[in-house]
Amino acid sequence: MDRNYFPVLILLGFVVANAVMMLALSHFTLRAHPTPEKQVPYESGIPPLGDARERFSVKFYMVAMLFIVFDIETVFMIPWGVYFRQLSCSVPLVNGACPPAQIQFFGLGEMLVFMVILLVGYVYVWKKGALQWD
Amino acid sequence: MIHLALQPLMQVADSQLPPTEGVFLIGTVVKMLIVFTVYMVGVAMLTLAERKISAWIQDRHGPNRVGYGWLQPAADGVKNIMKEETYPDAANLPLFILAPAISFIPAMITWAVIPFASPLPTPWGRIDMVVADLPVGFLFCLAISSLGVYGIVLAGWSSNNKYALLGGLRASAQMISYEIAMGMATVCVLLLSGNVSLSTIIQQQSTMGWNVFLLSIAFFIFLIAAFAETNRLPFDMPEAESELIAGYHTEYSAMKFSLFFIAEYANMVTASALITSLFFGGWDIPFTQWDNLPPFTVLKTVLTLGAFLTKVLFFLFFFMWIRWTLPRFRYDQLMSLGWKIMLPMALAYITIIGTVVLALDRAGIARGPTYGAIMFGMNVVLVVLLFVVLDRGRIVSPAYSRLDREEVARLRDISSGKSTLAEKNA
Numbered sequence: 255m256d257r258n259y260f261p262v263l264i265l266l267g268f269v270v271a272n273a274v275m276m277l278a279l280s281h282f283t284l285r286a287h288p289t290p291e292k293q294v295p296y297e298s299g300i301p302p303l304g305d306a307r308e309r310f311s312v313k314f315y316m317v318a319m320l321f322i323v324f325d326i327e328t329v330f331m332i333p334w335g336v337y338f339r340q341l342s343c344s345v346p347l348v349n350g351a352c353p354p355a356q357i358q359f360f361g362l363g364e365m366l367v368f369m370v371i372l373l374v375g376y377v378y379v380w381k382k383g384a385l386q387w388d
Numbered sequence: 389m390i391h392l393a394l395q396p397l398m399q400v401a402d403s404q405l406p407p408t409e410g411v412f413l414i415g416t417v418v419k420m421l422i423v424f425t426v427y428m429v430g431v432a433m434l435t436l437a438e439r440k441i442s443a444w445i446q447d448r449h450g451p452n453r454v455g456y457g458w459l460q461p462a463a464d465g466v467k468n469i470m471k472e473e474t475y476p477d478a479a480n481l482p483l484f485i486l487a488p489a490i491s492f493i494p495a496m497i498t499w500a501v502i503p504f505a506s507p508l509p510t511p512w513g514r515i516d517m518v519v520a521d522l523p524v525g526f527l528f529c530l531a532i533s534s535l536g537v538y539g540i541v542l543a544g545w546s547s548n549n550k551y552a553l554l555g556g557l558r559a560s561a562q563m564i565s566y567e568i569a570m571g572m573a574t575v576c577v578l579l580l581s582g583n584v585s586l587s588t589i590i591q592q593q594s595t596m597g598w599n600v601f602l603l604s605i606a607f608f609i610f611l612i613a614a615f616a617e618t619n620r621l622p623f624d625m626p627e628a629e630s631e632l633i634a635g636y637h638t639e640y641s642a643m644k645f646s647l648f649f650i651a652e653y654a655n656m657v658t659a660s661a662l663i664t665s666l667f668f669g670g671w672d673i674p675f676t677q678w679d680n681l682p683p684f685t686v687l688k689t690v691l692t693l694g695a696f697l698t699k700v701l702f703f704l705f706f707f708m709w710i711r712w713t714l715p716r717f718r719y720d721q722l723m724s725l726g727w728k729i730m731l732p733m734a735l736a737y738i739t740i741i742g743t744v745v746l747a748l749d750r751a752g753i754a755r756g757p758t759y760g761a762i763m764f765g766m767n768v769v770l771v772v773l774l775f776v777v778l779d780r781g782r783i784v785s786p787a788y789s790r791l792d793r794e795e796v797a798r799l800r801d802i803s804s805g806k807s808t809l810a811e812k813n814a
Binding site: 331 | 412413416417420424469470471472473474475476478485489493496497500519523527528545547548549550552553554557560561564565567568571574575576577578579582584633639642643644646647723724728732735738739742743745746749750751752754755
């Protein structure tokens, strides 16, 4: 038994069971009296005009694409953050600390290079107007 | 049979050491049930608290009929179970039914990794006061909580309602935009703690000082992103009542609506708990090392639990307080705040923190109170620079500071009766 992940599995099972139970509870106590008027999508009282599943603003797709780029960057930064102490130390850490004389710029420098490359893309996206929402 | 089940509980072990498998399993299930119950009851009470606090801020009574208001959540729950369920025409039924569950499940799982008190010694071994002490730590919270966006999008799309669709789309765009800023704010925490595990982060804060003082700007970014992620005002565009009726859950009724509601409040609690753990020392009692050092005692567990709950409740109050303080953002303002301000700010802050950590380590200062004090000083300077020099009250202040001075003076004259509307229009 994995002491780390097994509890999450139990919890997941329990929560899923709860969600199903709640939906079922509501479903089996329901008094359904469907009428055509009741089942019309709510549109502030007027009969709905056309279907809701039409084309919508391309901006949403743009945000999704930008998200992927920058989220991958964040995902890349998290392990960097965890190993930052080791990366900025030219010798293996002693009790989790680095001797002051052995501190090096390497870890931060590499991230700065990465950030600059990213920044070029960011400025490009900004100038293209992809971040402008109007 | 009962004897076999109780067998693990009969083996007495050292109360300071981890328990055996059987006790661990029983302990986990007990903790899970307790926390789950506290969450469900807490969410119910939060709906009442929200209405009572709203009433208090707006100088009215709030719910006071069902059991003087205290039984209102129970009445609401019963009502939601008994209500008729409606299914709109042309709704995609499987997704329509699945969406509330998809929203509810991640919301109720994310709290698993948040430690809520110091370990509890029992005759059968030491029980850690966290449901699952994952090595991936709070990354689990970030990962699972972002799954909640599927529930919202599916709800919006499957309803075949224009308001719901718009609400769902807005919610997804907003949540993914602020997730980036949120992730980057946590990178700063990692630079100090060097570990994603929340227990390590709490331990680090108990020696160096709370991260809110060491990483103030990361805290601001995280806080704002948390508001956006939980769809709370001033970022409640997904369900802006005045624009979109109820946003993505317009077509939902009965228990399916309740699941969305529970999920929203559960997310709020988790966000508060996460802010507390990452930036306010978690269960750490301020100004003392006593609670962080072994041996573990029952008294310490109770007191640290109290400290944790106090902090979480404060943030829950803060969420409600903000709701009645700030007006809703416009959608374009929301997106440009996320992409054009928070993102570059977070990147710059990571660089600054990295540099300072490097410089302080180079200077040979041990990670302790002195280290924290220097970081705090640097943050004071940065906060002053940011809010006073760079921003000059354009983002973090009331709308009138965006007007020029003459305009403000003119509007003040009108409201104080010195000038009339006719002159204003002239």
